[in-house]
Structures are given as C-alpha cells and as structure tokens.
Amino acid sequence: MLRFFIIAAEIIVLILVLRSPFVQYLFEDIQNTVSDWLVSIATAAERESxxxxxxxxxxxxxxxxxxxxxxxxxxxxxxxxxxxxxxxxxxxxxxxxxxxxxxxxxxxxxxxxxxxxxxxxxx
Structure with missing residues (x-):
C-alpha cells in the first residue's frame, strides 16, 4: 500500500512539473527547433534547384x-x-x-x- 502512495505521489509531482510554465516553454522551444530542422531538410532540394x-x-x-x-x-x-x-x-x-x-x-x-x-x- 505504501508503494502505491509513493508511485501516485511521483506521478502527481511529475504532472505538476510538466505543466509548469518553464517546462512548457522548454518543450515549445524544442518543438520549434525540431520543426525548423525538418522544414530545412524537406526543402533542401528545392532550395538547391x-x-x-x-x-x-x-x-x-x-x-x-x-x-x-x-x-x-x-x-x-x-x-x-x-x-x-x-x-x-x-x-x-x-x-x-x-x-x-x-x-x-x-x-x-x-x-x-x-x-x-x-x-x-x-x-
């Protein structure tokens, strides 16, 4: 039973941390960077031509x-x-x-x- 409460507390803390503004900003920045990389890779042939x-x-x-x-x-x-x-x-x-x-x-x-x-x- 103690193990269940510890795991539940860890999940709740993880959810709270992931919903914090700093983490959301960090994820948004990572997403924008990866998106820019993918767009750059996808349009490389067109840019070269x-x-x-x-x-x-x-x-x-x-x-x-x-x-x-x-x-x-x-x-x-x-x-x-x-x-x-x-x-x-x-x-x-x-x-x-x-x-x-x-x-x-x-x-x-x-x-x-x-x-x-x-x-x-x-x-």
Missing part, C-alpha cells in the same frame, strides 16, 4: 542591372513565385517592367528548362 536557377539566369543573362538582380532574387525565392512568374509573363505574355524583348524570352526559356518547373510525379 532555386540556387542553381539563380546562377543559371545570372550566367546566361549577364550583365544584369542591380534592380534586375534583385528581381531575380525575388522571383526565385521559392518555386511558387517562379511558377507564378512563368505563368504571368511567359505563358500569358504580360508586360514585365524588368525584362522585355529577347531578355524576357531567354529568361522564360531558362525557367522552362529548369528542374523547378518540372511537375512532381505522384508516388
């Missing part, structure tokens, strides 16, 4: 003006913005204030041939 696309664009369209370089950084921030750019300015032939004429055509070709535009196949 976006970096390669940025380098490819800079190499093939050089020399770029500073505002064009920052625009390239902006549109290659993630694959959704690359696809949005391609859809708006390449497929729909909308006017782009940063790239026009042959530079825009070259940019569209580079983006079209990049792995970023390849559709992921379902498993």
């Amino acid at each position: 976006l970096t390669n696309l940025q380098e490819d664009i800079s190499g093939k369209l050089s020399p770029l003006k500073p505002y064009q370089q920052s625009y390239i950084q902006q549109i290659t921030a993630d694959s959704a913005s690359v696809k949005r750019f391609y859809h708006t300015y390449c497929e729909n032939d909308d006017i782009n204030p940063n790239f026009s004429g042959t530079k825009r055509a070259q940019l569209c070709l580079i983006i079209k041939q990049s792995p970023v535009m390849q559709v992921a196949k379902p498993d």
Whole structure:
C-alpha cells in the first residue's frame, strides 16, 4: 500500500512539473527547433534547384542591372513565385517592367528548362 502512495505521489509531482510554465516553454522551444530542422531538410532540394536557377539566369543573362538582380532574387525565392512568374509573363505574355524583348524570352526559356518547373510525379 505504501508503494502505491509513493508511485501516485511521483506521478502527481511529475504532472505538476510538466505543466509548469518553464517546462512548457522548454518543450515549445524544442518543438520549434525540431520543426525548423525538418522544414530545412524537406526543402533542401528545392532550395538547391532555386540556387542553381539563380546562377543559371545570372550566367546566361549577364550583365544584369542591380534592380534586375534583385528581381531575380525575388522571383526565385521559392518555386511558387517562379511558377507564378512563368505563368504571368511567359505563358500569358504580360508586360514585365524588368525584362522585355529577347531578355524576357531567354529568361522564360531558362525557367522552362529548369528542374523547378518540372511537375512532381505522384508516388
């Protein structure tokens, strides 16, 4: 019977400790850190292909003006913005204030041939 009370007291103390604000803060911090690691691991391939696309664009369209370089950084921030750019300015032939004429055509070709535009196949 004494053993039961000792185990029950330990469980109650454990519950009280785990519900304390400090422990909750600690667990939240650990969860955020692990989540950031998992997101980083999951998006590593996409970030690498976006970096390669940025380098490819800079190499093939050089020399770029500073505002064009920052625009390239902006549109290659993630694959959704690359696809949005391609859809708006390449497929729909909308006017782009940063790239026009042959530079825009070259940019569209580079983006079209990049792995970023390849559709992921379902498993």
